Amino acid sequence: MKLLRLVIFHLLIFGLPLAAIGAGVYGVVYKEALGRYIDRIGSLANIQKSRIEEILTDYNRELDQLTSRRQFRLTVQAYIDAQNRENLAQLNRALQDMQYAGSYAHVSVIGLNGIVLGSTRKESVGQDMSAQGYFAEAKEKNLVHHFYKSYSGQVYANLAGPLVLDNRTLGVLVAERDTEDLYKIFKDHSGLGESGEWGMATHATNGDALIIVPGRFDTDPRAALEHVLSKDATSAPLTRALQGVEDVWDTAIDYHGNSVIAATRYIPEVDWGIGVKVNKSEVLDPLMRLRQLMVTCAIVLFAACVVTSMYSVRILKKGG
Numbered sequence: 523m524k525l526l527r528l529v530i531f532h533l534l535i536f537g538l539p540l541a542a543i544g545a546g547v548y549g550v551v552y553k554e555a556l557g558r559y560i561d562r563i564g565s566l567a568n569i570q571k572s573r574i575e576e577i578l579t580d581y582n583r584e585l586d587q588l589t590s591r592r593q594f595r596l597t598v599q600a601y602i603d604a605q606n607r608e609n610l611a612q613l614n615r616a617l618q619d620m621q622y623a624g625s626y627a628h629v630s631v632i633g634l635n636g637i638v639l640g641s642t643r644k645e646s647v648g649q650d651m652s653a654q655g656y657f658a659e660a661k662e663k664n665l666v667h668h669f670y671k672s673y674s675g676q677v678y679a680n681l682a683g684p685l686v687l688d689n690r691t692l693g694v695l696v697a698e699r700d701t702e703d704l705y706k707i708f709k710d711h712s713g714l715g716e717s718g719e720w721g722m723a724t725h726a727t728n729g730d731a732l733i734i735v736p737g738r739f740d741t742d743p744r745a746a747l748e749h750v751l752s753k754d755a756t757s758a759p760l761t762r763a764l765q766g767v768e769d770v771w772d773t774a775i776d777y778h779g780n781s782v783i784a785a786t787r788y789i790p791e792v793d794w795g796i797g798v799k800v801n802k803s804e805v806l807d808p809l810m811r812l813r814q815l816m817v818t819c820a821i822v823l824f825a826a827c828v829v830t831s832m833y834s835v836r837i838l839k840k841g842g
Contacts, residue, residue, distance in 0.1 A: 763795025
């Protein structure tokens with residue numbers, strides 16, 4: 523009984539203060555580490571958004587340069603007005619020159635009725651493109667965010683914009699360019715650790731998130747423009763991003779069901795949502811090791827209190 527009282531006494535004198543100090547230190551370190559990582563994820567999201575906006579600016583500048591070529595517009599007008607073989611040949615040569623100069627997959631001119639007037643893709647001439655999602659809007663302004671996937675799985679952007687000459691709208695120019703520069707910035711995972719990744723999505727017609735750039739661990743080669751994330755997955759970063767939410771939080775759940783620290787950004791002009799995330803377990807791993815060390819120290823302290831108490835009882839007995 524005397525031994526038990528001594529153990530409790532030593533724990534109260536030494537163990538309780540040390541436990542309180544340890545818990546306080548752990549709490550401060552936890553909050554500091556989590557706060558720093560949240561700031562880092564937010565900064566990475568800002569950087570990625572800026573990179574994407576720069577690419578969109580380049581796409582728009584590129585399209586402006588194509589649609590502002592007066593000689594090309596004169597050639598298109600001549601063909602529309604004359605509709606003869608000579609004018610068609612001139613239009614096709616102009617399109618081929620534009621294709622080779624810009625390394626485009628294909629370049630086409632679509633009439634105001636949606637019929638392809640000329641194209642470097644010969645089989646598409648005469649086809650009705652009026653049902654294409656970009657066509658109606660591209661008659662009024664430049665569009666650079668309409669993507670499609672080729673049979674080989676390569677993702678292309680349709681740079682589409684109106685051809686206007688002397689206040690007369692002639693049709694729509696469509697230049698199909700690769701998106702390697704856009705996808706390249708998502709392959710850089712600097713600062714994201716072992717589990718971090720980012721992706722990008724846009725709204726599908728039913729409101730789900732259509733994946734434009736798959737995450738780092740989505741290894742399905744068909745994922746881009748085919749995989750979707752349900753709009754009901756309200757805690758997923760990409761779903762929140764497409765809701766226009768720009769924030770950082772540590773309570774998100776990703777598409778694998780992992781608890782993550784995530785940041786989202788949104789580009790309303792093109793309806794693109796960007797998600798950046800890292801597994802919370804990876805961020806907290808050093809803190810978990812610290813906690814294990816503190817638990818080990820507590821066990822050692824308890825054992826030391828027991829040993830000290832036993833030794834004290836023996837001394838008292840000898841003294842008595």
